[in-house]
Amino acid sequence: MAPLRPIQKILVANRGEIAFRIMRTCREMGIRSVAVYSDADRSAVHVRAAYQAVRIGPEPSEESYLCIEAVLEAAKQSGADAIHPGFGFLSENAKFVRAVQDAGLIFIGPSAEAMEAMGDKIEARRRMIAAGVPVVPGLADPVESDEQLIEEARKIGYPVMIKASAGGGGKGIRIVHEEADVLAAAERASSEALTAFGNGAIYIEKYMEEPRHIEVQVFGDSQGNVIHLGERECSIQRRHQKVIEERPSTIVDDKLRTVMGASAVRAAQAIGYEGAGTLEFLVDRHKQHYMLEMNTRLQVEHPITELTSGLDLVRWQILVAQGEPLPLSQDQIEHRGHAIECRVYAEDADHGFLPATGRVGRLELPAGPGVRVDSGLFDGTEVGMHYDPMLAKICVLGADREQAIARMQRALTEVTITGVRTNLPFLRRVLDSEPFCSGNYDTGTIESRPEVFAPHVSERRERHVAMIAAVMAHVLRRRRGFVDRSAGDPAGLGAPFRPPSGGASTSWVDAFRPGEDA
Amino acid sequence: VKYHVLIGDTHHEVDVVRNSGKWSVTVDDVTTQIDICDLADGQAYSLLLDDRSVDVGVEESGNRVSLLIAGRRYTTEVLGEREWLARSIEKTSGEREKGVRAVMTGIVRDVLVKPGDTVEAGQVVFILEAMKMENEVKCELAGTVKTVSAEIGSTVQLGDVIVELE
Numbered sequence: 001m002a003p004l005r006p007i008q009k010i011l012v013a014n015r016g017e018i019a020f021r022i023m024r025t026c027r028e029m030g031i032r033s034v035a036v037y038s039d040a041d042r043s044a045v046h047v048r049a050a051y052q053a054v055r056i057g058p059e060p061s062e063e064s065y066l067c068i069e070a071v072l073e074a075a076k077q078s079g080a081d082a083i084h085p086g087f088g089f090l091s092e093n094a095k096f097v098r099a100v101q102d103a104g105l106i107f108i109g110p111s112a113e114a115m116e117a118m119g120d121k122i123e124a125r126r127r128m129i130a131a132g133v134p135v136v137p138g139l140a141d142p143v144e145s146d147e148q149l150i151e152e153a154r155k156i157g158y159p160v161m162i163k164a165s166a167g168g169g170g171k172g173i174r175i176v177h178e179e180a181d182v183l184a185a186a187e188r189a190s191s192e193a194l195t196a197f198g199n200g201a202i203y204i205e206k207y208m209e210e211p212r213h214i215e216v217q218v219f220g221d222s223q224g225n226v227i228h229l230g231e232r233e234c235s236i237q238r239r240h241q242k243v244i245e246e247r248p249s250t251i252v253d254d255k256l257r258t259v260m261g262a263s264a265v266r267a268a269q270a271i272g273y274e275g276a277g278t279l280e281f282l283v284d285r286h287k288q289h290y291m292l293e294m295n296t297r298l299q300v301e302h303p304i305t306e307l308t309s310g311l312d313l314v315r316w317q318i319l320v321a322q323g324e325p326l327p328l329s330q331d332q333i334e335h336r337g338h339a340i341e342c343r344v345y346a347e348d349a350d351h352g353f354l355p356a357t358g359r360v361g362r363l364e365l366p367a368g369p370g371v372r373v374d375s376g377l378f379d380g381t382e383v384g385m386h387y388d389p390m391l392a393k394i395c396v397l398g399a400d401r402e403q404a405i406a407r408m409q410r411a412l413t414e415v416t417i418t419g420v421r422t423n424l425p426f427l428r429r430v431l432d433s434e435p436f437c438s439g440n441y442d443t444g445t446i447e448s449r450p451e452v453f454a455p456h457v458s459e460r461r462e463r464h465v466a467m468i469a470a471v472m473a474h475v476l477r478r479r480r481g482f483v484d485r486s487a488g489d490p491a492g493l494g495a496p497f498r499p500p501s502g503g504a505s506t507s508w509v510d511a512f513r514p515g516e517d518a
Numbered sequence: 519v520k521y522h523v524l525i526g527d528t529h530h531e532v533d534v535v536r537n538s539g540k541w542s543v544t545v546d547d548v549t550t551q552i553d554i555c556d557l558a559d560g561q562a563y564s565l566l567l568d569d570r571s572v573d574v575g576v577e578e579s580g581n582r583v584s585l586l587i588a589g590r591r592y593t594t595e596v597l598g599e600r601e602w603l604a605r606s607i608e609k610t611s612g613e614r615e616k617g618v619r620a621v622m623t624g625i626v627r628d629v630l631v632k633p634g635d636t637v638e639a640g641q642v643v644f645i646l647e648a649m650k651m652e653n654e655v656k657c658e659l660a661g662t663v664k665t666v667s668a669e670i671g672s673t674v675q676l677g678d679v680i681v682e683l684e
Contacts, residue, residue: 171650188645188652191627196650239651346649350591354622355648357676362561362575385623385648413588416575418561421591428589457525457592465592466523467545468565469583470532471552472576473596474519474541476583479560 004323005106007031007082011075012046014086015065016376017392018300019046022084025314034078036071038064040384045376052078059386065089068099075105082106082321084314088388091297092119108321109275110220110296117271118294121165122203128291131270133263136282136290138205146183149204153182156206162186164193165201172196173240175207210442211282213237214249214289216264217305217313220273221320227330228261229305229313234280235443236430238353243423243446244430245301246340247308250401250439251283260289267294276302276317282443300390303372304339307397338404339397342412342427344375346389349426350455356421357383366414370397370407383420391422405437429453522602524595617679618657624648626668631681635663643681646674659683 010026011034012019019035023046026033035050040059047053054074057064064070066089075083083100085091085108097112109115118124125140138156142165143149153160153176162185164172172193174185186202194200217229233249234242252260264279278299280292302313311328319327347353360381365373375392383391394411398404409431415424433452435441446453457465523530533544541552553566557573565572575586581601585592597605628645631637642654643663661683668680 188654192652195627195647195652350593352621354653355624355651357623357648361577362558364562385625387649389649415589416562416573416586418575418577418586424589425591462525462528463530463545463548464567465525465585465587465594466530466532467543467550467552467567468572468574468585468587469523469525469592469594469596470521470545471534471541471543471554471565472563472574472585473521473578473581473583474534475554475563476560476576476578 003319005321007106007318007322009034009051009078009080010082010084010108010318011036011071011078011080012050012084012086013065013071013090014084014088015041015044015046015387017045017374017390018086018088018298018376020049020376021374022086022314023049025312025318028312029315029318031318034074034080036065036074040382040386043378043380045378054078059384061089061386068093068096071096072099072103072105075100075103080105082108082318084108084317085297087295087297087300092295094119106321108317110273110277114271114273115296118277118296119166121163121293124293127270128267131266133267133270133291134289136205136208136292139203142201142203143186146186149182149186150179152204153179156204159207159209161205161207162189162202163205164189164197164199165203166193166197166199172202208282208284208290210444211235211284212249212251213242213280213292213443214252214260214283215278215280215295215299216260217299217302218264218268218273218277218279219313219316219320219326220268220275220277221326222274222323223325224269224272225326225329226265226268226273227326227328227333228264229309229311229333230257230335231260232278232299232301232304234301235441236436236446237443238446241345242301242343243345244340244342244427244436245304246338246401246404247304248335248338251287256283256287256289263289263291267291275320276313300343300393301341303374303393303395304341307339307372307395308335308337309333310336337397337399338401339395340404340408341393341395342408342431343390343423344392344394344415344417344427345423346383346391346420347423348421349423351421353423353426355385355389357385358420359383360417361419362416363418364414364416365392366394366411368411368414370404371411372396377417381420391417391420401439405431425455426453429455520599522597522599524597525592616659616661616683618643618655618681618683620646620668620674620676620678620680621653621655622646622648623676624653624674626670626672626674626680627652629666629668629670629681631663631666633663633665637661637663637683644668655680657681657683 009032012022023033032051035047035053036056037047038059056070090096094112094115097107100107139152159177162174172189174189176182176185190200190202213234214231220226232247234245236244278295281289283289346356348356372395396407398407412428435445519534521532535542555564562575577584581595583596624646627647631643639660643657646653664682664684
């Protein structure tokens with residue numbers, strides 16, 4: 001069937017790895033892509049991957065990637081007929097959707113009405129209860145006063161969770177275990193939400209203990225069809241920020257998958273949803289599921305669904321936006337194998353996960369059988385303080401969970417990023433840990449068992465490290481001392497090794513393998 | 519050449535000797551022949567420890583040497599003999615940090631103390647924001663606030679002293 005509204009050129013209103021990922025599909029579909037960039041991103045991957053690129057402002061995102069006028073002006077100037085928002089930035093901004101449509105362009109995503117229905121968490125809760133979708137116990141309306149907050153918290157019972165009404169990405173969320181902390185926590189959550197989303201309204205709900213965070217991918221089209229593409233297990237989190245996802249979940253069997261899928265489809269149908277969306281659920285010990293919220297956009301972790309289903313979700317988004325029906329029906333969806341995603345964040349894993357900034361020196365990323373890397377990194381990337389700290393996603397597909405874990409452990413040993421601290425050491429520790437390997441973990445595992453995930457150097461390995469550190473320091477100090485002299489080779493280093501042209505990186509040899517104590 | 523390598527709380531003495539094109543490195547009476555190949559202008563090396571192959575990313579800042587090996591990071595301090603001696607003398611006089619520093623580059627969102635306030639160890643003294651996340655910064659020691667050297671909304675660099683105690 002020919003598309004009703006064929007798309008020729010897509011402006012991607014985003015940056016870094018997700019903009020690049022969307023442009024890759026555009027290229028495969030013969031659609032031209034347009035990048036927008038701030039002054040900090042002239043050399044970024046998304047600018048280089050695009051067919052055209054337009055500067056939209058200075059480094060702060062408020063003046064560039066979040067500036068609706070600038071994005072629309074770029075679309076006009078470049079001749080784009082559609083806009084893909086990626087995730088974050090303007091992707092869940094209904095005002096933006098309307099502005100795009102008012103300019104006569106196609107917005108690749110849901111309608112402004114569907115977005116508004118789900119974007120306000122309090123309104124969403126009402127709609128979902130009405131549609132018969134299970135939700136977490138709590139107050140349906142925003143908290144209006146300190147007295148009300150204290151009273152409601154008592155009613156629900158500690159621990160409680162304070163959440164920004166307009167929240168997302170772990171921002172504007174606080175968990176409170178006792179009454180003494182509740183007011184201070186509410187103030188922090190509100191002020192964080194005000195800075196991040198321009199809306200400081202907060203609400204309160206029961207904080208569920210030992211819950212699993214499991215989400216369901218849904219897809220709708222303009223003909224009213226809605227299907228689901230199964231679950232993603234996202235319980236490995238720090239500060240409510242997802243770090244590692246996998247699919248299938250170790251606790252979801254066919255029966256639960258069918259039940260949760262039906263809830264997700266019902267939720268999407270209730271708001272006439274079109275395009276890609278995700279229903280987030282908490283699943284408790286008794287395998288009861290409660291809807292948390294709907295993300296009305298592509299998710300960061302969509303690649304693991306793509307890996308097991310063999311589908312390209314961005315392609316589906318574009319087809320649906322062109323007015324085409326979903327390419328497959330529910331019973332044609334099949335998943336094979338086990339997929340895992342690790343998010344590489346610019347966070348110093350060994351020093352309290354503080355945001356890290358800097359310039360990437362040496363960069364090596366994994367490849368090989370069953371490995372997919374979606375990355376915004378390149379040699380010399382400046383990681384600044386203005387943008388999201390997620391730098392890259394490393395995904396693997398294995399025939400089963402055991403192979404997927406071994407493959408991810410292997411892939412992580414192939415990574416070298418110097419110049420910017422990252423959470424890689426932490427990712428390696430999680431992949432080697434008993435809770436992850438056994439599949440027996442929940443959203444509190446990382447924070448409640450710090451001893452399992454803390455940096456640790458075994459005695460035997462320590463001797464190797466001391467030896468390498470000393471010889472490296474010696475070589476670097478000599479190198480600095482002699483580096484300007486052309487005579488001979490005083491540091492005894494020989495000529496620096498250059499990879500063959502084409503930039504192929506040297507491959508990893510199997511030293512310091514997972515489980516092997518050096 | 520003798521080096522003192524500090525990894526966390528532990529200390530190793532390491533002897534590094536140039537030996538017919540390779541390096542002889544001795545730690546705890548065990549000597550290893552190391553062959554070194556520079557991969558990226560001093561930022562990454564391929565090492566053969568006897569015949570064991572190890573790729574190492576290296577970051578150096580003063581005496582601090584961070585090694586990135588197989589996705590893990592090892593932070594060490596490498597001191598020469600003289601620096602090690604100086605360090606041992608310093609240690610006995612024992613001076614602890616009196617200022618509260620910015621733990622990252624970011625924007626000061628809130629300062630919760632003013633000069634003259636008494637603070638307790640572990641008390642939150644200011645809020646820093648970077649990458650849209652707010653982080654509470656606590657003081658290590660109890661004391662009285664002497665100065666506050668950043669305004670709300672200002673950008674500060676990693677390591678800047680924001681609140682000085684006495």
